[in-house]
Amino acid sequence: MVLGSTEEPFATTADPPKGAARTAERRGYEVPVERGSQGALLERRRSGWRGRLHTTLELIRANPTGRVALKIFIGILGAVIVTVGIALIPLPGPGWLLVIAGLGVWAVEFHWARRLLAFTRRNVQAWTRWVTSRSLPVRFLLGAVGLVFVSVVVWLSLKYSLGIDVVARLLHYLATH
Structure with a gap:
């Protein structure tokens, strides 16, 4: 086959240039699908709703x-x-x-x-690995610190956003009953 022939656009090259397969698909050429492990993975990944979504987005981007x-x-x-x-x-x-x-x-x-998003995923996964590698008392301590932090944030946001001081109301209730 001659490179550039209209029969098969990528007949002589092992790996087509990036984006070339997409361009060939748009022009109506049949693009060969890799049958290796990556090709099968891509083929599986593109089936179902993800494949339809990907195809729809590509049509819109065209x-x-x-x-x-x-x-x-x-x-x-x-x-x-x-x-x-x-x-x-x-x-x-x-x-x-x-x-x-x-x-x-x-x-x-x-x-x-x-x-x-990739940076966030890496850091959340690293944090999760670090926490799960700790002993149970350390994990309970981390959970307690997190709970106290969230409680303080909720208390402050209720107090300054809605004007409801939960702590003052609780202390008043305890003093009168």
């Missing part, structure tokens, strides 16, 4: 207007989720989880968010 609209939509959706998450951080609930979920939404379209 059009310049769609690409800009997708960036704007992903940017706004991620900002809303992150903002709600940040507002919920001081309260008991899924504040940090929502911030990380919003970061995951941004990571669909923005490279900096992908890097920040």
Whole structure:
């Protein structure tokens, strides 16, 4: 086969250049699928809802207007989720989880968010490994410190946001009863 022939776009090269397979698929060429362990993994990963989502995003990105609209939509959706998450951080609930979920939404379209999400995953996994390698009393101590921290944050946010001083009301109740 001759390189550049219209029969098979990558017949003479072992690894096509990055993005070339995607371009060939868009133009209607059949792109050979690797049958090694990575190829099978990619094929499995792209099946189901993830595959449909990936295909839909690629179709949207194929059009310049769609690409800009997708960036704007992903940017706004991620900002809303992150903002709600940040507002919920001081309260008991899924504040940090929502911030990380919003970061995951941004990571669909923005490279900096992908890097920040990977950094977050690495550090959370390292923290989890470190905590689980400690003895049970140390883990209980870490849990107690975390519980005290969350309790103080909830108390302060109730006191200064809503004007409810739980500690003063509790002390008043104990003094009168």
